[in-house]
Amino acid sequence: MPPVQLKPQTASSRANPSAEARIVRINGPVVEATGLSRAAMLEVVEVGRERLVGEVIRLTRDVATxxxxxxxxxxxxxxxAYPTGRPLSVLLGPGLLGNIYDGIQRPLRAIAETSGHFIRRGEKPSPLDLERRWRFTPSLQAGAAVAGGAVLGTVQETPSIAMAVMIPPGVEGELAELAPEGDYTVADIIGQVRRADGATTPVRLANYWPVRRPRPSQRRVRMDTPLVTGLRVVDVFFPIATGGTAAIPGGFGTGKTMTQHALAKWSAADIIVYIGCGERGNEMTEVLREFPELQDPRTGRSLMERTVLIAxxxxxxxxxxxxxxxxxxxxxxxxxxMGYNVAVMADSTSRWAEALRELSGRLEEMPADEGxxxxxxxxxxxxxxxxxSVETLNGRRGSVSVIGAVSPPGGDFSEPVTQHTSRFIRCFWALDRDLANARHYPAISWLSSYSEYVNDIEPWWRHQGADWQELRITLMRLLQDEVRLQRIARLVGPDALPDDxxxxxxxxxxxxxxxxxxxxxxxxxxYCGPEKQLQMMRLLVLFDRRARQVLARGGTLAEIREMPCLPTLVRMKSTIPNDRPQDFDALRTRLEQEFDAIERRLA
Amino acid sequence: MHDIGLEYCGLQRVDGPLVFLEGVRDVAFDDVVEVTAPDGTLRLGQVLDISETRAVVQMFSGTTGLSTAASRARFTGVSQRIAVGREMVGRILDGVGRPRDGLPDVLTDERRDVNGASINPYSREYPRDFIQTGITSIDLMNTLVRGQKLPIFSGNGMPHNQIAAQIARQAKLLAEDVRFSIVFAAMGVKYDVARFFIDSFERSGAINNVTMFLSLADDPSVERLVTPRSALTFAEYLAFEAGMHVLVILTDMTNYCEALREVATARNQIPSRKGYPGYLYSDLASLYERAGRIAGLPGSITQMPILTMPSDDISHPVPDLTGYITEGQIVLDREMFQKHIYPPVAGLPSLSRLMKDGIGKGRTRDDHPHIASQLFAAYSRVKEIRALAAVIGSEELSPLDKLYMQFGDHFEAHVVTQGEDENRSIEESLAAGWQALKILPRSELYRLSEEELKQYYD
Structure with a gap:
């Protein structure tokens, strides 16, 4: 086995420290250095004796900021200062799942082992365990023509997720060599691609990719499947498509993080990437503590096996x-x-925007809205x-759904981050202060939220043989009528309203x-599965229809309020599990019988 | 090879709390600077911006009396540090850790960087231990847990100090018999406020357990920026090295933020909201996040920052950004205060985010999460009905709504209201909650299970 140095691919051979480069100014996280005339924008430069990692964000003659x-x-x-000749990149390979990283992919678990409970500067452990051996099972043979994205084989990364080992995008040629099935580290070369010009490119289990460059795919495909989240208000009223984008704006204490956590737990995605961006340390600890103990309702496996945390x-x-x-x-x-459906939770994008603002301020740039x-x-x-939702380079279908929390100052949605975000997303889950104050969670307002995916995914529900669209419209209409009536009641007093x-x-x-x-x-x-959601909606719609019938036949609301099945109806969400649809049938029968009894008395 | 000991004569410019020096060599970002004023007094400052030709220094003790020609500056080559040691417990110190109580200096070689380092999120232990404060509106509805950061959002004239002192006196764990060691940091508050806390701690006999870092209203404003950092550095030492459970009270965070704004303005930085700098959030987080527990270590830091909301406005940047960082907030309500309700803890906007994991089965009592949720739901209904009654008159309300009104009054008078020295056990608090709910008909209590209703309601 030749000794392999796992280094990111460099664009040139300028990886050696430039003898000239030195720091001339320090202003918080913004540092200026001279002697970097050959450095590129967004190139990684390490500064100081501790070699702190930084990125070039401005070039003025030979001064780099x-x-x-x-x-x-x-x-x-x-x-x-030491230029590295490469852009800021992440190492992609087996071992990401279940791990927790900081913003530049430094593994926090490994850092805890080397530097203790507090993060020491200048720590640069490898993002992936370099010692660990992974069982690689090849699926191609030497001699095959390959291009970027081609799958060479698989590594079972966690019991529920198989990682496809792919040719990095941009590499094309003949697969000259491929390692046999066996155990390899992420640094081992498992294949060689001979390019058209005769040179060979080695392929490893792990490869670098620059973070600011989107990974290529063949084409985008239509989003027609809902990302089932198990949250009723989302799945029924404001659904998100697999591969879609959503924003959760809300003032502090309205439950953004709680909603994000619930979505991360129960969404029907294969992989969850949870980004804790400028939020609380304890929230990440909570995920780390809770997720390993929770079971994915679809695979029965621990949720941590499908989750990567960026803290x-x-x-x-x-x-x-x-x-x-x-x-x-x-x-x-x-x-x-690799063909997986991935959901990204970004909590919170406002903190990211503020980081942008802070750096912009230090660069003395001209500010626009609110700095x-x-x-x-x-x-x-x-x-x-x-x-x-895309067709990948290797012809599979995969998707990335993004759900970003937004933290508007003072809970005011007219501020720049909320406003700009709502232009680029298609699902808006507005969190409501009054609902949160009444501890009505998830505090997603059914009046100011929206989803543009409803019509895209309606065929999916219809395909399940479901009257989803009719049910949700009926319920939504009731909720909207309620607001209108409340307004009237506030003027004329509730007693003036008729029974209906x-x-x-x-x-x-x-x-x-x-x-x-x-x-x-x-x-x-x-977690409320789609079947249970439909059952519950049907019962509520049935209740509404029969109750109106009772009133039409001369009954009173007081009689309806006294119905013995009501406490059961209002608690069915927490008493009937997902796997007992027959309980809903029983409740339905009971409901019908009690209405029948009232109607018999009226007749 | 630092120019330690090398003194620069003369300052280029003095502007507000900032001093500009030119021609300095080998000075590091964040270094502490000692400036000798013409009258011979020594002032401390910190390097905020350093280039090959110029250093910008923020003076902790103000610039009054400095002159450009006759002042001298010495760069120490280290960042701001304070001495830490167990013998500091019980002492009264200033914002940078020097004695203020007339007693001699603290004898210790241990010195710590006041900026600390970030706790690795992986190393944190999730806080779960219920703290009984003896105050029903907190224990029952907005539970404090050990290692939490829970601020009090108050307004001028409201009894935030009394509440903080009551919590400091009464806080205890159900299972263990440990006293909290209290670290108290005052930023820009009046002498009377500091005196109130000293008296309160003396009265309860806790004074030997309290370390105070005082930077009072007549001290230089920039010292307020370092005061909470000194206090938290000391708290971290007590918690994570000496293994103690520490309760840190920081008052008043609004003054702290104003000092930050003063420095930002003097540096001509682009302001964001209300003139506060764009990094206010990150700066506050660097304080508030220094709370919590660390896996495998015995100690903890529980933080209780106090801030006064300018004109009681909760959307003001200081409470707003604080609320985004801390794990909940106890909001004091002007209207309740005027109705002589003590403690005037606002029912709805108050919140404890860590409550869910600190209460319930095996921690307080099984029904605790549900009764709290039910009380919030019912009280929010009360608020709606009161608004309605204000328009249509309370006679026009439905019988059910009238019951809610009755519940609301009972809740405020008997659940929230209690004495400044009244220390209620969690069982007493739960019983008070159930007593209030009994006013409402059973069918309204949909957030409680049938079993709970059978056991406590019927």
């Missing part, structure tokens, strides 16, 4: 926060290219456009408490 991803305290003018918490360096969402989405694209740089919308658009309007208020309460509100802590209610 570098944003540094670590604390720059103690750095002084005159200290050396750049609010107290970690701000420049690394800026890059963390690119790191996350690049990992997502990597799994998409944010003028290129904020461009950057947001670039990020959300990396989502999508009181019934609407009553049924709307039932929908809110018995359907929309969903507990993340109740073992039965935390």
């Amino acid at each position: 570098i944003q540094v991803y670590e604390d720059t305290g103690g750095l002084r003018p005159g200290a050396p 750049n918490t609010s107290n970690m360096p701000v420049a690394a926060r800026e890059v963390s969402i690119y790191t996350g989405i690049t990992l997502a694209e990597f799994y998409r290219d 944010f740089p003028a290129y904020l919308p461009t950057r947001l658009a670039e990020f959300y456009e990396r989502a999508g 309007q009181h019934l609407i208020l009553f049924v709307a309460e039932l929908i809110k408490n018995g359907f929309l509100q969903q507990s993340s802590f109740d073992p039965v209610d935390m």
Whole structure:
């Protein structure tokens, strides 16, 4: 076995430190260095004796402005700078799943082992375990013609996820060599591709990819499948398509993170990339502690086996926060290219935008809205456009769905980040302060949220033989009527409303408490499968129809309110598990019988 | 090879809290600078921006009395540090850790960088231990857990200090008998406030367990920037090296943020909202995130920052950004305060994010999560009905709505209201909650299970 140095591919051979390059100014995370006239924009430059990682963000003659991803305290003018000749890249290979990284893909578990409980500067452990051996099973043979994306074989990364070992995009030729089935480290060469010009390119289990460059695919495909999330208010009223984009804006305490956690747990994605961008450390700890113990309702395996965490918490360096969402989405694209459906949770994109603002301010750029740089919308658009459902280079279908939390200052949705984000997403889950105050979670407002995917995915539900569209429209109409009636009641007093309007208020309460509100802590209610969602909707619609019938035949609302099955109806979400549809049939029979009894009395 | 000891004579420019020096060599970002004023007094500062030709220095003790020609500056080559040691417990210090109580200097060789380092999220232990504060509106509805950061959002004139002092006196764990060691940091508050806390701790006999870092209203404003960092550095030492459970009270964060704004403005930085710098969030996070527990270590840091909301506005940048970082907030309500309700803890906007994992079976009691959720739901209904009654008159309300009104009054008068020295056990708090819910008909209590209703309601 030849000794292999796992190094990112360099564009040129300038990887040696330039003797000239030295620091001339330090202003927080922004450092200026001279002697870097040959450095490229967005090239990684390491600064100081501790070789802190940074990225070139501006070039003026031979002065390069570098944003540094670590604390720059103690750095002084005159200290050396080392250009590396490569853009900021992540290492893609087996061992990503179940791991936790910081914004520039440094493994936090490995750092905890070497530097203790507090993160020391200048730590640069490999993102993937270089010692660990993975069983590689080839699926091609030497001599085959291959191009970027071609699958050479597989590595069972976790019991539920098989990682496809692919030719890196941009490499094309004849597969000159391919290693036999066996155990290899990520650094071992497992194949050689002979290109048209005769030179060979080695292929390893892990390869680098620059984070700011989207990974290529063949073409985009139509999004026609919902990403089932198990959250009723989302799946029924504001569904997101597999490969779609959604934003969750909400003031503090409205439950953005709780909603993101619930989505990360129960979404029908194969892989979850959870980016904690400028948020709390304890929230990442919670994921680390909770996910391994939870079971994926579809595979029965631990949720951690399909999850990668990117944690750049609010107290970690701000420049690394800026890059963390690119790191996350690049990992997502990597799994998409194997044909998986990946969901990216970015919590919170506002913190990312603020990092952009802070760096922009240090560069003394002219600010636009509220101090944010003028290129904020461009950057947001670039990020959300990396989502999508695609046909991959190897002809599979994969997708990246992006769900970004937005934290508007003062809960005011007219601020720049919320406004610009809503231009580039197609699902808007607005969190409502009043709902959160009443501890109605998820606090997704059914009045100000929207989804543009409803018509795209409606055929999917119809294909399941489901009356999903009719049911959701009926329920939504009731909720909208309720708002209108509440407004009237506020003017004329509730007593002035006739019984049939009181019934609407009553049924709307039932929908809110018995359907929309969903507990993340109740073992039965935390995940609600599509079948159960339909059953619940049918019962509510049935209740509404029969109750109106009772009123039409001269019955009173008081009689309906006294129905013995009501406490069961309002608690069906937490008493009937997903796998007991027959219980809904029983409840339905009971409901019909009680209505029949009322009608018999009336007749 | 640093120019330690090398003194630069003369300053180029003095502007607000900032000093500009030219021609300095080999100075590092974040270094501490000692400036000798013409009258011979020594002031401390910190390097904010350094290039080959120029250093921008922020003076902790203000620039009053400095002159450009007759002042001298010495770069120490290290970042701001404070001495730490167990014998500091019980002392009163200034913002940079020098004695303020007239007693001699602390004798220790241990010095720590006040900026600390980020706790690795992987090394954190999720906080789960219920702290009984003896205050029902907190224990029952917005539970505090050990290692949490839970601020008090208050307004001028409201009793945030009394509440913080009551919590400091009464806080205890159900299972273990450990006292909290208290680290108290005052930024720009009046002497009377500091005196109030000292008296309160003396009265309860806790004073020997309290370390105070005081930077009062008449101290230079920039010192406020380093005060919480000194306090938290000391708290980290107590918690993660001496294995103690520490409760850190930081008051008043609004003053801290204003000092930050003052420095940002003097540096001509682009402001974001209300003149505060764009990095206010990151800066606050660098303080608030220094709370929590670390896996495998016995100690913990629980933080209780206090801030006064300018004109009671919760959307002001200081409470707003704080709320985004901390794990919930206890909001004091002006209206309740005017109705002489103590503690005036606002029912709805208050929140504890870590509550869910600190309560319930095996921690407090099985029904705790559900009763809390039900109380919030019912009280939010009360607020709606009160708004309705204000328009149509309370006589016009339906019988059910009238019950809700009755529940609301009972809830405020008997669940929320309690004495400043009244220490309620969690069982008493839960019982008070059930007592209030009994006003409502059974069918309204949809967030409680049938079993819970049978056991506690019927």
